[in-house]
Amino acid sequence: MEQTKDYLSSHGIRPSAQRMAIMDYLLKHKTHPTVEEIYSALLPSLPTLSKTTLYNTLKLFSDKKVALMLNIDEHTTRFDGDVKPHAHFQCQVCGGVYDIFEDELPELTSLYKEQIGELEISSVEISYRGVCAKCANKND
Amino acid sequence: MEQTKDYLSSHGIRPSAQRMAIMDYLLKHKTHPTVEEIYSALLPSLPTLSKTTLYNTLKLFSDKKVALMLNIDEHTTRFDGDVKPHAHFQCQVCGGVYDIFEDELPELTSLYKEQIGELEISSVEISYRGVCAKCANKND
DNA sequence: AAATATTTTGTATTAATTACAAAATTGTAC
């Protein structure tokens, strides 16, 4: 929790109680939560937390590059405290979002370019969709 | 237009007037249009077209793999009649969505896998964000 | 032509996100 404070500060984000709680949640829960999920989880410890604060904070985190804003789920935005290069997979059956790291997908890192032709790149999102192992084995 | 009919039929889609007009529009306009843009464009020639039909049809096209549903734009879904493997780039300044093909990004095709570990893949979406050449040169 | 299945349409609803301004908190100057 103390390190969360320094982490935010070092990225130019003033570490308020709300911001630390939200960042902390993202760092501890690598489930790619939605705004609703984060909100419900934090409400017990931050009873006055407003959704607007949550939206503003997550936008801020994304701008300052301490969180990823994922558009993999067509219904809602999801967030990720892990900003290292990695891809995502969403199961169309259970809706779960899973990480795909370089060991599973060696080509991955080479897609993180700063420039492609004339285009200046600031972020990359690689999204797979399909059926996860758990759901595929349900019809047995 | 006649070939559009066969194209839909061969993909198991009954070629109604609305469906042909929508598919036709996607094949002719490689601008990654939103639902609103498609609707406005088709309204003059199909005055009774309903948004519900448009949403249903685009969902059908996506399911039948004759169109891509793009989540690159966080505000709204965009559609693409080009279903060949390619990546996309959205300019954060002008909002335009551009194609990135294999000649610009040779690693691209190798990401289109059918399986990654235990995960069965049915689609891939690769989205870059940044600033396009036109917008980068505006501050001169 | 009658019966059946499919597609289209219009309206109402849902739900994620944004806009906005007041209230609260924090930081700075004296």
Added chain:
DNA sequence: GTACAATTTTGTAATTAATACAAAATATTT
């Protein structure tokens, strides 16, 4: 420490993309 300014948080209202639903229209089969 009080006063003032800047920042952050909050609650409410508004927006808007997307979906639900059932009636109307159209196409297909018998």
